[in-house]
Amino acid sequence: MPQPAGTTLADAYVAGIGASLAATDAELARRYPGDPGTRQPVHTVYVPADAFTAGTAREWGDRALAALDEHAPDAAALASVLGLPGALAAEVHDRVRDKLRREPVEDLRIDFEDGYGARPDAEEDAAAVAAAHTVTALTAEGGAPPWIGIRMKCMEAAVRDRGIRTLDLFLTALLDGGGLPDGLALTLPKVTFPAQVAAMAALCGQFEQAAGLPDGRIGFEIQIETTQAILGPDGAATVPRLIDAAAGRATSLHYGTFDYSAACGVSAAHQAPDHPAADHAKAVMQVAAAGTGVRLCDGSTNVLPVGPAQAVHDAWRLHYGLVRRSLARAYYQGWDMHPAQLPTRYAAVYAFCREGLDTASARLAGYVARTAGAVLDEPATARALSGYLLRGLDCGAVDPAEVAERTGLTRAELDALAGR
Numbered sequence: 001m002p003q004p005a006g007t008t009l010a011d012a013y014v015a016g017i018g019a020s021l022a023a024t025d026a027e028l029a030r031r032y033p034g035d036p037g038t039r040q041p042v043h044t045v046y047v048p049a050d051a052f053t054a055g056t057a058r059e060w061g062d063r064a065l066a067a068l069d070e071h072a073p074d075a076a077a078l079a080s081v082l083g084l085p086g087a088l089a090a091e092v093h094d095r096v097r098d099k100l101r102r103e104p105v106e107d108l109r110i111d112f113e114d115g116y117g118a119r120p121d122a123e124e125d126a127a128a129v130a131a132a133h134t135v136t137a138l139t140a141e142g143g144a145p146p147w148i149g150i151r152m153k154c155m156e157a158a159v160r161d162r163g164i165r166t167l168d169l170f171l172t173a174l175l176d177g178g179g180l181p182d183g184l185a186l187t188l189p190k191v192t193f194p195a196q197v198a199a200m201a202a203l204c205g206q207f208e209q210a211a212g213l214p215d216g217r218i219g220f221e222i223q224i225e226t227t228q229a230i231l232g233p234d235g236a237a238t239v240p241r242l243i244d245a246a247a248g249r250a251t252s253l254h255y256g257t258f259d260y261s262a263a264c265g266v267s268a269a270h271q272a273p274d275h276p277a278a279d280h281a282k283a284v285m286q287v288a289a290a291g292t293g294v295r296l297c298d299g300s301t302n303v304l305p306v307g308p309a310q311a312v313h314d315a316w317r318l319h320y321g322l323v324r325r326s327l328a329r330a331y332y333q334g335w336d337m338h339p340a341q342l343p344t345r346y347a348a349v350y351a352f353c354r355e356g357l358d359t360a361s362a363r364l365a366g367y368v369a370r371t372a373g374a375v376l377d378e379p380a381t382a383r384a385l386s387g388y389l390l391r392g393l394d395c396g397a398v399d400p401a402e403v404a405e406r407t408g409l410t411r412a413e414l415d416a417l418a419g420r
Contacts, residue, residue, distance in 0.1 A: 067340040224254065
């Protein structure tokens with residue numbers, strides 16, 4: 001019989017360490033719960049409130065398809081414009097076309113802020129209620145994008161009351177129409193101090209209490225558009241404080257390319273998602289959000305694919321490259337400002353997901369089987385590999401049968417490996 005292994009430390013001492021770290025364990029669980037385990041949209045489309053109708057998403061899809069038909073009608077044309085390998089271009093082109101027919105917009109934000117501007121109160125009141133009625137009707141018909149909501153005006157003194165009233169009218173009208181949609185998304189723009197986020201969190205809590213909703217039902221996105229949202233007056237990073245001030249209600253951080261760039265003094269011609277000022281801000285956002293369950297959304301380019309074919313192709317190459325750059329940096333969502341950007345949004349996402357499908361699947365299958373190979377993967381890498389495959393499944397870049405054939409894993413098994 002083998003002898004039991006000997007130890008020196010007493011059980012009581014080890015138990016005491018556990019007791020001394022109990023509060024730390026609880027704080028880690030509270031602050032860093034990990035990924036929420038749900039689908040994340042690949043983009044957000046902003047539409048001014050006065051331009052939003054029940055047909056907006058379908059209109060964007062139709063205009064995107066028209067742009068694709070005119071400027072890249074087949075896989076060879078798409079390959080030529082974007083520099084894709086022929087076989088990959090064929091897979092991507094077919095899937096992009098299907099996506100634009102089936103679900104052209106994944107996340108739609110009805111804009112009551114910069115895209116809407118200052119209007120008479122009665123006009124904005126009516127627009128807020130009308131937007132809610134349209135969202136309710138779309139949801140009932142099954143025609144709403146998976147995520148939909150509003151961007152209100154910010155918490156600065158000049159527009160605070162107007163923003164709160166618009167939010168209240170919108171949410172109240174949704175409740176009167178049958179309830180909040182599952183994919184409700186609310187955006188708080190131009191945040192400068194944690195107190196503004198805390199006020200938004202308190203406002204959401206008060207609305208829930210008054211409306212009889214479950215605690216925590218209403219979350220919101222924090223838009224990072226000011227330098228103060230990145231670096232505070234004391235020189236400390238502000239983003240962790242913003243997340244903390246949201247008291248568990250922050251769902252994502254959205255980078256605002258143009259406002260943030262202007263705040264840094266970047267001239268208009270150089271305001272872009274790949275400017276060094278943007279990279280610094282997004283790196284701070286990424287580290288602050290890691291492990292918190294708060295997701296990241298990149299900004300946009302204002303170089304639109306409109307005009308003659310050469311101008312469209314140039315804008316498509318720029319947009320495609322920026323989206324691919326963001327994906328490589330783990331920014332899996334970004335803004336789109338024009339329907340003709342949807343073909344390159346989905347082309348970039350689908351190419352990113354498909355070109356690594358075989359390698360990621362083989363590595364994950366090897367990890368599960370504990371197969372020795374040239375790469376020794378750890379649990380953290382397995383989470384990343386399964387997360388990569390799940391993102392492809394969620395947006396339509398890959399099919400469940402393709403992943404199952406290559407990995408031998410079910411969706412539930414992939415979710416478990418990804419920590420969902």
